[in-house]
Amino acid sequence: MTYIITSLCLRDSGCVEVCPVECIVPGQPREEWPWFYIDPDTCIDCGACVPECPYEAIFPEDEVPDAYEAAGGEVQSMPAGTPGFDQPYEGTNHHGDTVRLQYTRVLEAGEIVDLTPDIPPNYLYFGVDHPDYEGEPKYGMGYDALEMPYEPD
Numbered sequence: 001m002t003y004i005i006t007s008l009c010l011r012d013s014g015c016v017e018v019c020p021v022e023c024i025v026p027g028q029p030r031e032e033w034p035w036f037y038i039d040p041d042t043c044i045d046c047g048a049c050v051p052e053c054p055y056e057a058i059f060p061e062d063e064v065p066d067a068y069e070a071a072g073g074e075v076q077s078m079p080a081g082t083p084g085f086d087q088p089y090e091g092t093n094h095h096g097d098t099v100r101l102q103y104t105r106v107l108e109a110g111e112i113v114d115l116t117p118d119i120p121p122n123y124l125y126f127g128v129d130h131p132d133y134e135g136e137p138k139y140g141m142g143y144d145a146l147e148m149p150y151e152p153d
């Protein structure tokens with residue numbers, strides 16, 4: 001099993017600092033990979049990252065909700081070109097740095113959202129195949145993203 005970062009992630013970065021195996025990596029380029037991602041092959045299922053996320057974006061893989069009921073006001077972020085995600089977001093991360101995302105939307109109270117499609121990107125970002133994407137490999141930078149200068153904005 002692994003833990004999964006979902007589209008409720010707003011790149012706060014708090015989770016990165018507590019992971020004992022350093023398997024959480026910022027998505028780059030953020031237009032394609034807007035969240036942070038957990039390497040499923042390295043995650044040891046300790047759960048330490050979960051309480052660090054101010055947006056409650058992290059779940060054990062088998063508990064990612066297929067019917068997440070929004071409290072209202074949550075911001076969901078997606079790759080460029082995702083229909084319905086056309087609002088810019090600006091906030092601050094764990095260190096007080098500005099975070100800007102271009103492709104987001106704000107959830108309404110009571111809205112039901114399936115977050116399970118957010119599972120495969122955590123695999124694909126690290127080049128790990130996922131059955132939902134068989135025949136359609138789409139690999140991200142994985143740990144190579146750590147070699148890039150970190151630009152929260």
Ligand code: SF4
Binds near residue numbers: 009013036052053
């Ligand atoms: S703490 Fe939450 S919002 Fe911040 S990077 Fe981790 S999952 Fe994303």
Ligand code: SF4
Binds near residue numbers: 024049050
């Ligand atoms: S569950 Fe533990 S090992 Fe897995 S990503 Fe979170 S902090 Fe890291």
